[in-house]
Amino acid sequence: MIEPHVSKSGVAYPDDLVLLKRIYDEVCEERGIIPGSPEASELAIEAMRLFSAGIFDEGTIGRRLRHH
Template identity: 85%
Template sequence: MINPHVSTSGVAYPDDLVLLKRIYDQVCEERGIARGSPEASELAIEAMKLFSAGIFDEDSVSRRLRHR
């Protein structure tokens, strides 16, 4: 899990991107979202918006993306 103090600048570091990608892949698989589809793009944008808003916790990001 990411330490919030690492990402307070809003910059996504490699570990942050790994986390976001893992969550993105899980949600895409669960929903049957094809990579490269408009829905997949929207999901990726939403993940980055959450991150930029200061939501770094894996459970919080996962929950919000699954229930959007």
């Protein structure tokens, strides 16, 4: 897991994007969401919203996206 850090600006660095993409891909596969679909777009937006709100933990983001 990537070490959490504090991003007061909400900026996602390359390692953060790798983490978010991995979680996004897992949730899409689990839920049968087709990449590029409106549902996939909503999931991506929610992942970035969580990150921007200061949630950096992979498990927390994954749980929240799975229940979104």
